Amino acid sequence: MNCSSATAVLKISHSVWDDFAASVRKYLGQLLPSVTFSDMTQTCELSFGLDFKDNKMTFDEILDLPQAISRDSGKKMVVCIDEFQNINEYDDPLAFQRKLRSHWQKHTDVCYCLYGSKRHMLLDIFHNYNMPFYKFGDILFLEKIPKEDWIEFIGRKFSETGKEISGELCGMITDLMKNHPYYTQQLSQQVWFRTATVASAEVVDEAFSDIIGQLSLLFANIIDTLTPRQINFLLAVADGVTNFSSKEVLIKYQLGHLLISKI
Template sequence: MKAPFVFGKVATKDDFTDRENEVRRLVSNFVSGTNSILISPRRWGKSSLVVRASEVALKKNRKMKFCFVDLNNIRTEEQFYEALATSVLRASATRIQAIAENARKFMGRFVPNLTFSPGTGPEIKLSLDWKEVKKEPGDIVDLPEKLARNSGMNFIICIDEFQNISEFTDPVSFQKQMRAHWQHHHNVSYCLYGSKRHMMMDVFESPSMPFYKFGDIIFLDKISAADWKSFLTKRFEDTGKRIGGEEAGLISELADCHPYYVQQLARQSWLRTETVCSAEIIRSAFSDLILQMSMLFQTITDGLSNTQLNFLRALLSGAEQLSSQENIIEYQLGTSANVVRIKKALISKEIIDTGKNRIFFLDPVYRRWLMEYYFKL
């Protein structure tokens, strides 16, 4: 029997959990043509949310086409334009001949090289003459609008890990180019989402940046323990197994309601369960999960400086006001200015983040590993 819990890939249908308010808000934006900015840490379910909202939106309005672009491995403008054009062409039609015709009609001057892979869907690989693209990249940027007008459809361009544009040679000029064209697109809207909150905020909330006030900004929170409890108990029941409310709550508690880890711990607990899942099974599964991640966590920790480790130790020990003279001396943090630099570096490394007047670990399992196995607090 297939395990009823999904992690590490997009959760769809019954695997998708809650997020009803966020789905409604995104669907409203998609249908009305409003740009959306979605921000949350990695593995909190942004991609799953956008896919679910796109499915719901299509039921309300069939005259929409969704294009999904992942910038996870994109580091140059050239790669961006190829990824954007590929996604837009793929979404523009279902028949290979129609896709090829769209490429010829709207991108002919760039001499696009299209390669089609055999299969059930129009899998394509596109390469462009970069020398030609550099002369007028706006033609690629305007491709969705041209195709939308030509087809009578509305396009929604969904771009994941959007903060990676900061890796481009001249990111601000690139943003100016995008904004200058995108603001004139009347048949295309954009859903831009990313995991590095501070970088995303710099792009969309700084008055000096081109994308200032570009769209509706949505901060994704964790799914509540109550919603996880109902989801977990139902998924166990659907597969002929049982888990009590208290035990389901234990899974969300140990995983700190982190979507990826809740699903992973639930899966490991489900696999260990014959009929009824107990707290003992869950704790055993969680211990194994920590050990499975130990090598990765050790590698991460080896890359930290002594003062960064001291900062984390202070945080785990419950120290408040880390820049106070008392804590600086006790945990050997250097100076108050150094504390600020340490915090900024750890945020950049995506180990901690700040919010609601507190500092917290982004990875709850790493936090537990540090406490129990590294610092042994």
């Protein structure tokens, strides 16, 4: 937990300069003797430095900062933390999780939105009876972004930059990447780079082939780290196998019960 956590909370909860500066002095005044504004633009963006050194804000004070600001301002707050599963990589992660929960469960004016990309790790944090965050809140599983939403999004982004792409090609991009957010945007970007004014199917195919070529090198390196049985398991998955315990599958793909149980 560092100064960026505290500054992020303040930046989001205050939009007026005087109000912001007053809040900095009130909540973070013990960290620095003064606050310096380096740029005052119409977008109302501000950057300033915080230095803990010998004059630290306590761990408990930082954790309670969202609740303190919400209580004093009379405004509800939502704190969003991405890749929350990485909490398991901290030193003594269980102690840290217990510390977080002991504070957060008392924050009546703050909602915490905790999300990440590793579903199995997040489920272990929130569904494991022995974990501090067991039953901490509601769990929502995000479905794939609908194709029609991708078509609108891609088309709008092209239009905003003076380029054109048909709805059909937007759908083609989405289908090729199976609605995966990262790869759909990656392919869209590559198509945009290759488009002078109007996108074409040929450009989409070219961009897709280039991405596959780049990723193939990455996947080849990953394959090199796998055992023969693990590779055979992936081949079975690619072939549409669902009953991995059947004798026929075990023999055909040279799998074993030990490997299946591990996977």
